[in-house]
Amino acid sequence: MKRRDFMYLGAASGLSLALPKIALGQNTDTPILILIELNGGNDSHNTVLDLSQLSLYKKLRPRLGLEADERVQLDKNFALHRSLKGFVDPWQRGELALVHGLGYPNANKSHFRSIEIWDMASASDQYLSAGWLANVLPKLSSSSIDAMVFGRNSAAFTGGNTQHIQLKNLKSFFKKAKNIDAAGQGSDNSALSYLLALKQNVFDGKELMMQGLSRDIKLKSPFPKSALGRQLEDVAKVIRMQLQIPAFKVAIGSFDTHKGQKNKHRQLLQQLADGMLALRAELTASGHWPNVLMMTYSEFGRRAAENGSGGSDHGTAATHFLMGGRVKGGHYGEYPAFDNLQGRDVVFNLDFRSMYQSVVQQWWLQPSFELASGLESLDIIHRP
Amino acid sequence: MSNLENVRHSLNVCAVQRKFSIINSLIFASVLMILPVNSWALSDEQSKHLLLRAGFGAQPELLQQVSKLAKSQAVTYLLNQQPSFAAAPSCVNNKLLDRKARRKLSADQRKAYRRSLGKCNREFRSWYLEQLIADKAVLANQMGLFWHNHFTSSLRKVKASKLMYGQHLSIEKYALGSFGKLLKAMVNDPAMLVYLDNVNNSKVKPNENLGRELLELFTLGEGHYSEADVLSAAKALTGLRLNSNYQSQVHNKLHDSSAKTIFAGTTIRSADDLVAALLAHPQTSLHISRAIWQHFISVVDERQVAKLAKVFARDWDIKQLVHSILDSDQFWQDSGKMIKSPVELVVGSVKTFQGIKIPAKRLTKMLSEMGQVLFDPPNVKGWPKDRDWLDTNKYIVRSYLMDQLARAISSNMAVSGAPYCSLKKMASLAAIALPDTQKSKQFDNSMDGSCQQQLTQLVTHPIWQLK
Numbered sequence: 001m002k003r004r005d006f007m008y009l010g011a012a013s014g015l016s017l018a019l020p021k022i023a024l025g026q027n028t029d030t031p032i033l034i035l036i037e038l039n040g041g042n043d044s045h046n047t048v049l050d051l052s053q054l055s056l057y058k059k060l061r062p063r064l065g066l067e068a069d070e071r072v073q074l075d076k077n078f079a080l081h082r083s084l085k086g087f088v089d090p091w092q093r094g095e096l097a098l099v100h101g102l103g104y105p106n107a108n109k110s111h112f113r114s115i116e117i118w119d120m121a122s123a124s125d126q127y128l129s130a131g132w133l134a135n136v137l138p139k140l141s142s143s144s145i146d147a148m149v150f151g152r153n154s155a156a157f158t159g160g161n162t163q164h165i166q167l168k169n170l171k172s173f174f175k176k177a178k179n180i181d182a183a184g185q186g187s188d189n190s191a192l193s194y195l196l197a198l199k200q201n202v203f204d205g206k207e208l209m210m211q212g213l214s215r216d217i218k219l220k221s222p223f224p225k226s227a228l229g230r231q232l233e234d235v236a237k238v239i240r241m242q243l244q245i246p247a248f249k250v251a252i253g254s255f256d257t258h259k260g261q262k263n264k265h266r267q268l269l270q271q272l273a274d275g276m277l278a279l280r281a282e283l284t285a286s287g288h289w290p291n292v293l294m295m296t297y298s299e300f301g302r303r304a305a306e307n308g309s310g311g312s313d314h315g316t317a318a319t320h321f322l323m324g325g326r327v328k329g330g331h332y333g334e335y336p337a338f339d340n341l342q343g344r345d346v347v348f349n350l351d352f353r354s355m356y357q358s359v360v361q362q363w364w365l366q367p368s369f370e371l372a373s374g375l376e377s378l379d380i381i382h383r384p
Numbered sequence: 385m386s387n388l389e390n391v392r393h394s395l396n397v398c399a400v401q402r403k404f405s406i407i408n409s410l411i412f413a414s415v416l417m418i419l420p421v422n423s424w425a426l427s428d429e430q431s432k433h434l435l436l437r438a439g440f441g442a443q444p445e446l447l448q449q450v451s452k453l454a455k456s457q458a459v460t461y462l463l464n465q466q467p468s469f470a471a472a473p474s475c476v477n478n479k480l481l482d483r484k485a486r487r488k489l490s491a492d493q494r495k496a497y498r499r500s501l502g503k504c505n506r507e508f509r510s511w512y513l514e515q516l517i518a519d520k521a522v523l524a525n526q527m528g529l530f531w532h533n534h535f536t537s538s539l540r541k542v543k544a545s546k547l548m549y550g551q552h553l554s555i556e557k558y559a560l561g562s563f564g565k566l567l568k569a570m571v572n573d574p575a576m577l578v579y580l581d582n583v584n585n586s587k588v589k590p591n592e593n594l595g596r597e598l599l600e601l602f603t604l605g606e607g608h609y610s611e612a613d614v615l616s617a618a619k620a621l622t623g624l625r626l627n628s629n630y631q632s633q634v635h636n637k638l639h640d641s642s643a644k645t646i647f648a649g650t651t652i653r654s655a656d657d658l659v660a661a662l663l664a665h666p667q668t669s670l671h672i673s674r675a676i677w678q679h680f681i682s683v684v685d686e687r688q689v690a691k692l693a694k695v696f697a698r699d700w701d702i703k704q705l706v707h708s709i710l711d712s713d714q715f716w717q718d719s720g721k722m723i724k725s726p727v728e729l730v731v732g733s734v735k736t737f738q739g740i741k742i743p744a745k746r747l748t749k750m751l752s753e754m755g756q757v758l759f760d761p762p763n764v765k766g767w768p769k770d771r772d773w774l775d776t777n778k779y780i781v782r783s784y785l786m787d788q789l790a791r792a793i794s795s796n797m798a799v800s801g802a803p804y805c806s807l808k809k810m811a812s813l814a815a816i817a818l819p820d821t822q823k824s825k826q827f828d829n830s831m832d833g834s835c836q837q838q839l840t841q842l843v844t845h846p847i848w849q850l851k
Contacts, residue, residue: 109596112765113606154775166775173777176784189816191682191721194771195846198779205776258581258593308589309581343611 029291030141030246031363032239036228036276037153038298039253041111043265044318045302045346048098049079050335057338064261064306078331083269086277087321094329095280096321097380099355101333103317103348107300111256111314115299119155121353121371132356132371133247134160140246140364144204147247148238150231156249165205170234174213177206212241221282226271228252229278236282239292246364250275255298259309272296276323284325290384293324293363297352304338304346317348320355326363326382333378351375424454428812431458433719436851437680438462438710439522441732442813446522459710463560463703465521467528473511475504476549480630501543508545509758510744512552513751516731527559527706528552529727530679532759533766535570535602537579539759547575547630548759563672563700568659571598572624572632580764583625585618587640592618597764603662605671609647616644620658669697676702677709682721682770685714720815722770724851726754729782733789733843736813740796742789750785754778774849782849790843794836810842815850818842 046066049057051073058065071079074091078098090096106124108114117124121132133156137146147157147164157164167173183200187193217240223233231250238245252272257264276294283289301318317336332355336346353371355378360369362381426434431451432442439446439462450458478500486494516525532555539548551573558566570576571594577583580594595618599609623639626632634655643651650661662668673693677684696705709715724732730747734740751757755778761767774782811817818841842848 108606109611110600110606111763149775164776166777167780168777173780176780179787180780180783189720189850191723191771191850192816192846195723195774195779195849198774198776199783199846202776202780258591259584307591308586309584309591313592 029242029288030143030244032245032288032292033247033359033363034232034235034279034292034294035156035247035249036272036294036296037115037249037251037253038255038268038272038296039115039152039251040256040298041114041300041302041314042255042296042298042318043257043261043302043312044298044320045304045312046261046265047081047084047269048100048319048335049081051077051079053335053338060305060338062306063310064312078335081266081269083266084273086273087323090277090280090323091329095325095327096323096329097327097332098319098321098330099332099350099378099380100319100335101317101346101349102320102352102355103301104351104353105348107316107345107348109300109314109316111299115153116155118297118299118352119153121356123372128159130159131156131162132353133157134162136360136364136366136369137162137246139366141244143208143244143246145201145208145243145245147249148205148235148245149249150234151227151251152253153251154249157247163201163204165201167205169230170209170237174206174209177202180206208243208245209238209241212238212243215241217241219282220285221278223278223282224271224274226252226275228271228275232275232279236279239283239288240286257302257311258307258313259311261306261311280323290325293322293327293359293381295355295359296321301346303344304341305344316345320352322355322359322380326384328380328382332380354378355380426451426453426455426458429719430455430716432812432815433716434458434462434710435522436719436732436815437715437722438526440516440526440728441736441851443522443735444738447812455716456707456711459707462523463707465524467515467519467521467524467556469515469519469556470511472549473504473507473545475500476508476545478504478546480544480546482628482630501545504545505539505543505759506748508549509539509748512758513731513744513748516727517734523706524556524559526679527702528555529725530676531555531559531566533761534675535566535573535576536761536764536766537573537575537759538761542575542578544630547578551575552759558702560703560706561701563696563702564659564663565700566702567603567662568656570602571621571655571659574626574630574632577624577626577632582621585622585624586638587619587622590615590618590622590640594618595621598658598662601765603671604665604667605674608665608667608671613646616646616652617658619644620646620652621655624655663700666693666697669693669700672696673705676705678769680706680709681712681715681718683714683718688712688714720847720850722851723773724849725767725769725773726751726756726782727758728851729754729786729849730789733793733848737793737796737839740793742792742796746792750789753781753785783844786844786848787840790840793843794839810838814842814845814847816847818845818847 046064049066049071066081070082072082072085072088073079074088080087087096104117104124108117108124119131120128122128133147138161144163145165146162149157149164149166150169154164154166180199180202182203183196186196217237219233219236223229228250235248235250252268255268280289283292297320298318300315302312302315304315307313319335333350336349338346340347354376357369357371357375358378358380360366428451431447434450435442435446450461453461481497486497489497519525537548537551539545542548554569554573558569580597581591582594585591585594592614596614598617599614600606619640623635624632625635625638641653643653646652646661647665652658652661670690670693673696674684674689677689692705692708730750734742756767
């Protein structure tokens, strides 16, 4: 069990009782990335619409396609699902980027394999053991915990030297982790040392959160009561504790809408918008917003055409959102063409790793960070 | 440093004990050269390892049985135990109302009907849990759970215990029987047809869900088929639905009986053809052999798996395959290197400390918090495996619940006479020795009062989660 030295120092010397080093100005704080996993494969064609392809879209989706009153216009060529109408404001303020046509060559349509590809930032036929953020985070901050995952799937952070904790919510974390102490000695037994490493992370996370709690944070904005809303409420609290944790992840689902999609998708997108906008409001009021970036992702998009049961099947390329105080708002990549299907799927235009890599390079100022050679760079972040 | 010395000290103690037992068994072996059966008898450590993996823990009565046997015999002994399940709750036989019948109900009646289904599901889950705790055929039950996790279906989606019970009976029947027959039963299984949407799969609009998962998860494994194969499989399955009695049946009008090509050259028309094509594909035996191997052994040995797969493909004898895996050197060298599933943790604890009475409802709640609700895997890929059971969140939940379980067990044990109150007895229950010597100093053989404390310490220690 190899861990970073200062953690032991912290635990041994009773630093846990001291307040964290609070940076003097917002600018010196570690920039924060919040990953939002749209679990199940979001139907991107019904999330962001390319109005220049409207007639083809309607032909492919006679029942599922969004009517005029089910969408909200963003600009001349694009509209959003009506559930996302709250995104118009950040869009107009230049705080929202739409990254179109994201995917990868030889798309895999298994939920499990494809999310693994996104989490590991691998090629379709490449099997990696470390998540795309597994090694970059420790460089960014001196916090004993580099990432917090609320809810499912922490694969993006595992397999490297990133220390992360995964939890359901803060309340149950405190209740149940109360009696967990430091892990102590490691073990020759690999399974046991795995358990002990988890134990140590829980202990570190608990100590860190205790420091934060001592600052008595009261949120200024109401958060929605959905699962995602609650997760983002906790994220907001931890961000306001100023513990210098560079990354968070939340998840919402299931977007695997094979049947009866319309209603389900409307609800999910509403929860997504409400949650993201509540976080934006809270962190704008607290002054943290310029230092926060939200990014959505999902294992795949869905088929161009609707299926026979009022839903859509597993597909390929999709549009994703970046929202934050320093995002360069606008369109990136190209919306896939409905008249150029491969098999029954749209063709991706932009490697998802371009988005990842650009974010790490520009948001965390790591210009040498590279996920694969020859990836297109998106100029997507304003410098502080 | 003193901590380290303590660990070393305890390791030395163990080594001395081990040396002693090695000498012992050497003497034993040389004396018994004339009686070759006993000379290969399992050591205490080996017996424990076998029962932790092939069963649910080192239950005293089973330890006694297997410790008399050689490895292969011990495995055979466990394989031959027949499950003796008590009758399922009677509600699983209640007639289900189809959509037409449901439409005739008033809103209140419909609500009552839904409630009765939910109530039956809870009874059905408790029944299974109680069977797992009571039944002596531990390996058959392990394999039953394995297949429920392989051919996944979930009560949440299927909704009716009647259908899940039907699937459970098929799984129980073939758990150690023929994989070919099991596969055919699962492709035609009513719960499966509902779970993977084949009831919506028709000639006009094929639904690929069952076809895809058949290839990806149930037989070949990801990466060994094309999208065209998925479509052909889906087409072969069109029209395979439920009749009004909720039995599976091919509806000819909805079935696409045309010739379809799968795996670049095999022609199939029906679901039966598809099953035959899947069994003829070399990846199937490999995928299944690997999955069962991983159920019992922490690290895959691809060469061994390939060998076993070759034999397996001849007659699809699951019992023989499990025997070969449990009889392998890799199995016997793997003790303590896997992590228990919640069912293994909870059912195993209750089975090991006999005479413990904890209501099934409470145990079910624990299992649910740890992420394993019986008949309800989280998705089609099934429950996590080995280390994937744990992240920091699940670690916290387990710690918290094992505290509760330990308290429930130790308060029960005060009554039942505490047969485990010695350091040696306790040590014989966990996969590996307690590494934390500072704490194990608190172990005190002489004091009866500390027995509960010892047990609590054992059950709440991370080593209790190892197998």
